[in-house]
Amino acid sequence: MNHLYRKIIFLDRDDTLNKDYGYISHPEQVELLPFVVEALSLLKKLGFEFIVLTNQSGIGRKYFTEEDLEKVNNRLKDILKKHSISMLDLFYCPHTDEDSCDCRKPKSGLLLQALEKYKNIDLSKSWIIGDKLRDIFPGEELHIKGILLQKNFELKQTTIPKNLVHISENLLQAALYIKNYEENFF
Ligand SMILES: [Zn+2]
Numbered sequence: 288m289n290h291l292y293r294k295i296i297f298l299d300r301d302d303t304l305n306k307d308y309g310y311i312s313h314p315e316q317v318e319l320l321p322f323v324v325e326a327l328s329l330l331k332k333l334g335f336e337f338i339v340l341t342n343q344s345g346i347g348r349k350y351f352t353e354e355d356l357e358k359v360n361n362r363l364k365d366i367l368k369k370h371s372i373s374m375l376d377l378f379y380c381p382h383t384d385e386d387s388c389d390c391r392k393p394k395s396g397l398l399l400q401a402l403e404k405y406k407n408i409d410l411s412k413s414w415i416i417g418d419k420l421r422d423i424f425p426g427e428e429l430h431i432k433g434i435l436l437q438k439n440f441e442l443k444q445t446t447i448p449k450n451l452v453h454i455s456e457n458l459l460q461a462a463l464y465i466k467n468y469e470e471n472f473f
Contacts, residue, residue, distance in 0.1 A: 297339075356379065
């Protein structure tokens, strides 16, 4: 794998990788969604690495501590490792809306932290994926292609991030879309 320039999939955590039971605070609550292993295995084969960007306002709300969060994240990493998938890094925002921080998605602070740490990321070949539009927005200014994971998405009058290129039912469909995109455009 060529590490001179990294291709990254920026992933949301809850309801993108694992089931969201609402404010996950215990490692036992970590359960991968269907197709996640297949999807990440395929993306790994294509040369991608994975960075998770996750809002964890449960910390700001004092529902759980940063220590609890670390245990949950480690559990997620362990489960993925069993399937030979490694997570390059994970960045989280502990704040609530009231904190008006720069990192809570849809803001781009978490993404910028990742780009500060890993300076050799090829953004033109990287993707940003999540189950909510606010997961996609952080990549808008930098034109990182976004995929929304939703089953019955209705456009309505919502503001759509300009970097959104596709809507998939699940992560495996998203991975197949990326595979197809790479075959046709690079
Ligand atoms: Zn924050």
